[in-house]
Amino acid sequence: SQTIHQWPATLVQPVGSPLSLECTVEGTSNPNLYWYRQAAGRGLQLLFYSVGIGQISSEVPQNLSASRPQDRQFILSSKKLLLSDSGFYLCAWKFSLPNSPLHFGNGTRLTVT
Amino acid sequence: AQTVTQSQPEMSVQEAETVTLSCTYDTSENNYYLFWYKQPPSRQMILVIRQEAYKQQNATENRFSVNFQKAAKSFSLKISDSQLGDTAMYFCAFILIQGAQKLVFGQGTRLTINP
Numbered sequence: 001s002q003t004i005h006q007w008p009a010t011l012v013q014p015v016g017s018p019l020s021l022e023c024t025v026e027g028t029s030n031p032n033l034y035w036y037r038q039a040a041g042r043g044l045q046l047l048f049y050s051v052g053i054g055q056i057s058s059e060v061p062q063n064l065s066a067s068r069p070q071d072r073q074f075i076l077s078s079k080k081l082l083l084s085d086s087g088f089y090l091c092a093w094k095f096s097l098p099n100s101p102l103h104f105g106n107g108t109r110l111t112v113t
Numbered sequence: 114a115q116t117v118t119q120s121q122p123e124m125s126v127q128e129a130e131t132v133t134l135s136c137t138y139d140t141s142e143n144n145y146y147l148f149w150y151k152q153p154p155s156r157q158m159i160l161v162i163r164q165e166a167y168k169q170q171n172a173t174e175n176r177f178s179v180n181f182q183k184a185a186k187s188f189s190l191k192i193s194d195s196q197l198g199d200t201a202m203y204f205c206a207f208i209l210i211q212g213a214q215k216l217v218f219g220q221g222t223r224l225t226i227n228p
Contacts (some may be wrong), residue, residue, distance in 0.1 A: 032214050040221050043220035044204065051214055059215070088156065098210040099165060104158035 002027035006091045006105030009060040013113055019064075019078040021092030021108050026072065031093040034102065035066055038088040049073060051096065086112045115140045119126075119219035126195055127227050129207050133180075134190045134222045136205030143212040147181070147188045152202040161203070164188065192224075200226045 006023045013019060025031050032051050034045040046059045048066035056066050063082050067075045074091060091105040116139045126132045136145070139185075149161040164172045164181050171179050180189045192199055205219040 008188060034215070036218075044218040045147050046215055046217070047116075049213075057213065090158065093159075094214075096214065098208055098214065099163065101148055101160045102150075102158070102206075102216055103160075107156050 002093070002103065004091065005011055006104045006108060008108060009106060010109045012111045012113060013081050014025075015083055016080050018020070019076070019081050020086070021076040021089055021091075021110075022075075023074045023105055024072055028072070028093075028095070030071060030096070032073045032096055033068060034094075035094040036073065036090040036092065038090060038107075040081075044090065047100045048076070052071055063064055081112045083112050115142075115207055115209065115217050117205050117217050117219035118218060119203075119205055119222050121222045122220070123223045123225070125225040125227060128195060128197060131191065131193045131196055131220040134203050134205075134224065134225065136179075136188045136190070136219055138186050138188065138205070138207050140186070140207070140209070142209050142211070146208050146210070147179075148208075148216070149177070149179070149188075149190045150204045150206060150218075151199075152204065153198075155202065158204075162190070195226045196205055197226050200224060 003026045034049045035047040048070045050056050064078050089108045092101045092102040094102050118137045145166045147164045147186045151159045151161045162174045162177050175192045202221045205215045206222045208216045
């Protein structure tokens with residue numbers, strides 16, 4: 001069976017510091033990978049998605065970037081965090097079939113101080 | 114661009130009652146899939162139910178069922194015999210069969226089941 005790991009669970013960072021959130025998937029190959037952000041317990045905003053190594057699609061221009069250095073690894077980064085980057089970040093994966101649902105990690109609560 | 118709208122930010126019902134959460138979506142495409150996800154206080158996202166747009170029959174999963182009205186672009190979720198554990202945020206989501214493989218989510222409905 002497939003599992004997804006996302007870490008850290010909680011992070012407090014000062015404004016201007018770098019960020020690296022990591023997500024890995026086990027038990028499958030070539031998954032579609034996604035980063036979502038959820039602000040204030042509301043809707044999910046798609047930040048980035050990837051359908052393969054080296055293929056990153058950005059949905060929202062912002063202070064963040066994503067990379068997929070390995071098939072089952074997805075990293076969310078920032079060189080300098082802003083206060084507005086605070087939120088709950090969710091990594092997710094799915095099979096490439098359209099009817100395949102998303103499977104989410106446990107999320108990272110990021111607080112920028 | 115595809116959009117998903119959930120017009121009820123919050124709902125509250127008594128345990129054992131039936132509740133319906135609304136969702137509408139906007140697309141010019143004909144082939145897509147729809148999903149409902151649940152996010153309990155633990156914040157873990159859990160798939161509740163999914164519907165293929167080409168199927169006329171409404172999907173059901175135990176106490177959860179949908180009312181899919183393709184012409185109206187409506188996809189409501191009905192929870193029967195509601196339980197305290199159903200308390201959660203509920204999100205409607207949409208994905209096209211062709212094109213970018215990304216799910217678009219609504220803003221969510223916060224459902225509280227009262228004892």
